[in-house]
Amino acid sequence: MHPISHAxxxxxxxxxxxxxxxxxxxxxxxxxxxxxxxxxxxRKMEDLDRPIYGVTTGFGSLYNVSISPEDLSQLQxxxxxxxxxxxxxxxxxxxxxxxxxxxxxxxxxxHSGAQLCxxxxxxxMFNNDVLPVVYQQGSLGAxxxxxxxxxxxxxxxxxxxxxxxxxxxxxxxxxxxxxxKPITLQSKEGLALLNGTQFMSAHAIWCLIKSMxxxxxxxxxxxxxxxxxxxxxxxxxxxxxxxxxxxxxxLTGEAFMQILEGSELINRPKVHVQDPYSFRCIPQVHGAxxxxxxxxxxxxxxxxxxxxxNPNIFPDEDMVISAGNFHGExxxxxxxxxxxAMSELASISERRTFQLIDGLRGLPKYLVTEPGLNxxxxxxxxxxxxIVSQNKGLCWPASCDSIPSSQGQEDHxxxxxxxxxxxxxxxxxxxxxxxIELFNAAQALEFRRPAKSSPVLERIFADYRKEVPFVEHDxxxxxxxxxxxxxxxxxxxx
Numbered sequence: 001m002h003p004i005s006h007a008x009x010x011x012x013x014x015x016x017x018x019x020x021x022x023x024x025x026x027x028x029x030x031x032x033x034x035x036x037x038x039x040x041x042x043r044k045m046e047d048l049d050r051p052i053y054g055v056t057t058g059f060g061s062l063y064n065v066s067i068s069p070e071d072l073s074q075l076q077x078x079x080x081x082x083x084x085x086x087x088x089x090x091x092x093x094x095x096x097x098x099x100x101x102x103x104x105x106x107x108x109x110x111h112s113g114a115q116l117c118x119x120x121x122x123x124x125m126f127n128n129d130v131l132p133v134v135y136q137q138g139s140l141g142a143x144x145x146x147x148x149x150x151x152x153x154x155x156x157x158x159x160x161x162x163x164x165x166x167x168x169x170x171x172x173x174x175x176x177x178x179x180x181k182p183i184t185l186q187s188k189e190g191l192a193l194l195n196g197t198q199f200m201s202a203h204a205i206w207c208l209i210k211s212m213x214x215x216x217x218x219x220x221x222x223x224x225x226x227x228x229x230x231x232x233x234x235x236x237x238x239x240x241x242x243x244x245x246x247x248x249x250x251l252t253g254e255a256f257m258q259i260l261e262g263s264e265l266i267n268r269p270k271v272h273v274q275d276p277y278s279f280r281c282i283p284q285v286h287g288a289x290x291x292x293x294x295x296x297x298x299x300x301x302x303x304x305x306x307x308x309x310n311p312n313i314f315p316d317e318d319m320v321i322s323a324g325n326f327h328g329e330x331x332x333x334x335x336x337x338x339x340x341a342m343s344e345l346a347s348i349s350e351r352r353t354f355q356l357i358d359g360l361r362g363l364p365k366y367l368v369t370e371p372g373l374n375x376x377x378x379x380x381x382x383x384x385x386x387i388v389s390q391n392k393g394l395c396w397p398a399s400c401d402s403i404p405s406s407q408g409q410e411d412h413x414x415x416x417x418x419x420x421x422x423x424x425x426x427x428x429x430x431x432x433x434x435x436i437e438l439f440n441a442a443q444a445l446e447f448r449r450p451a452k453s454s455p456v457l458e459r460i461f462a463d464y465r466k467e468v469p470f471v472e473h474d475x476x477x478x479x480x481x482x483x484x485x486x487x488x489x490x491x492x493x494x
């Protein structure tokens with residue numbers, strides 16, 4: 001049971017909560033902060049001497065329209081309903097679950113004005129895997145992730161749909177089954193639910209976790225390709241990296257030295273003096289990706305330990321401040337940066353695959369014994385090239401764009417939600433390209449027998465061969481690529 005508190009929430013802790021299916025609870029610290037803030041706001045409502053945005057006014061460009069006290073609950077109800085305008089593909093359930101957790105964390109700081117019962121219902125939804133149906137399109141990444149967070153919040157008021165026990169059902173039906181009552185939203189609550197960066201942040205977390213795994217796999221797969229290609233070890237020696245001491249570059253060199261330790265292939269005399277850049281410059285390219293992942297991780301961890309709704313309520317200071325913590329720019333730019341970095345991991349991977357099938361250094365063309373009669377591994381490289389090219393289009397920074405909305409009141413937006421959703425596509429694509437490289441590298445390694453690679457790589461190779469066989473003659477390769485993708489989703493080797 002993970003207690004939601006004000007303690008720093010790390011990416012590693014989040015990963016464990018999600019992957020171990022841990023349940024969560026509100027700590028006493030969080031409960032007290034939530035109650036204190038709500039009680040302050042209720043008292044403040046009794047003697048207001050001025051309008052407060054989103055509490056006693058309309059929203060967006062309607063900020064100057066005051067709402068009567070008896071309509072404040074309906075105002076918040078209407079807000080959630082009217083903003084649920086998402087379209088496109090459904091967001092993956094695991095990302096929606098992260099959204100719930102991040103919204104709960106956001107409320108736990110006691111600056112949002114949410115009722116305790118509202119936050120507790122979000123906790124119940126998380127713990128019971130009652131996951132709202134959320135759509136990918138609709139957020140501008142400023143004013144919060146309005147449309148997707150509205151879809152996340154609809155079930156609280158007995159509306160919308162949820163994924164529960166493998167079925168998409170009306171939230172109202174699931175609520176009856178669980179004995180839950182719809183929440184009557186109070187002043188400011190709808191805005192607290194919809195303002196925030198939890199849609200963007202949840203996607204970023206999911207992508208970071210996957211990127212860290214793929215970065216480690218890229219080193220192992222790249223090392224197998226290097227050995228199968230009869231490559232040289234010198235570009236990975238530490239002397240070179242001391243002259244250009246980027247952290248990721250140093251770490252990559254060290255990783256390759258460890259992975260390839262004990263390899264007969266890497267230690268045998270080489271005829272060629274140099275390797276192509278896709279092998280020789282692995283420390284520089286893989287290293288730059290590692291550095292970027294670490295940077296983006298630091299930004300996203302800061303974001304998920306923040307209150308990002310609006311207005312912010314400060315009971316101790318007796319202040320309600322309308323500002324812009326919902327603006328996604330601080331994470332939109334890093335997400336665009338991560339997409340570019342990860343696409344480079346795929347780009348250099350595809351080039352190694354190309355080198356392996358090119359009939360060089362004693363390897364047969366297309367990695368089959370009878371090329372011509374067999375096309376062998378010709379077309380998997382086409383597939384990898386197609387995916388890499390698609391990534392180039394996806395890497396155009398979404399954060400470069402801004403389209404004004406709400407009659408010009410919201411005149412600059414981050415488009416961070418678009419950065420988030422396309423980042424998912426880039427990372428998925430990288431996974432497939434790396435899988436295709438592994439598919440090729442394992443095939444190429446067979447042509448180096450009886451010489452052995454390192455113990456680390458031979459263990460990976462042996463386990464991989466239990467799932468994907470050596471290709472003697474042309475065969476249906478799609479299932480083999482899919483099995484390889486599944487293989488590298490296993491963190492056992494990392």
